[in-house]
Amino acid sequence: MLDMAKTTKLIGQCWSDEIVPTLVEYIKIPNKSPAFDPAWAAHGYMDEAVALFERWARAKLPSLPGATLEVVRLPGRTPVILIEVPGDGHTVCCSMAISTSSRRWWGGRRDTVHGSRASKATSSTAAAGPTTDMRCSGR
Numbered sequence: 001m002l003d004m005a006k007t008t009k010l011i012g013q014c015w016s017d018e019i020v021p022t023l024v025e026y027i028k029i030p031n032k033s034p035a036f037d038p039a040w041a042a043h044g045y046m047d048e049a050v051a052l053f054e055r056w057a058r059a060k061l062p063s064l065p066g067a068t069l070e071v072v073r074l075p076g077r078t079p080v081i082l083i084e085v086p087g088d089g090h091t092v093c094c095s096m097a098i099s100t101s102s103r104r105w106w107g108g109r110r111d112t113v114h115g116s117r118a119s120k121a122t123s124s125t126a127a128a129g130p131t132t133d134m135r136c137s138g139r
Contacts, residue, residue, distance in 0.1 A: 026049060046078055068083070
């Protein structure tokens with residue numbers, strides 16, 4: 001059974017010790033959505049933001065057996081970080097996509113597009129900053 005007090009403490013500590021400082025570093029990067037920076041690829045800020053979150057997430061992978069991280073890049077599209085955490089037959093399998101612009105990507109199925117797992121890309125200017133999309137399914 002999940003100990004809610006320990007879980008809440010762990011999440012709070014992770015938030016204040018790791019997540020907030022990483023978000024502070026992200027805010028320092030002048031990264032903008034392609035809608036506001038048509039030359040986003042040439043400027044390189046998007047790549048800088050992706051690298052920041054990729055480093056943070058890769059440091060977490062050893063604690064998640066079998067988890068993988070892939071930075072998906074498609075021509076003319078903003079990159080997305082795809083993290084997959086497999087289940088063990090009794091638990092669920094989760095995929096999380098993190099976008100550093102207002103474009104949201106979802107790559108939950110194992111379809112391939114240009115050699116990656118990304119299966120669909122949509123664009124939205126409603127979100128600002130990094131966005132996540134998480135999908136979990138039973139095995």
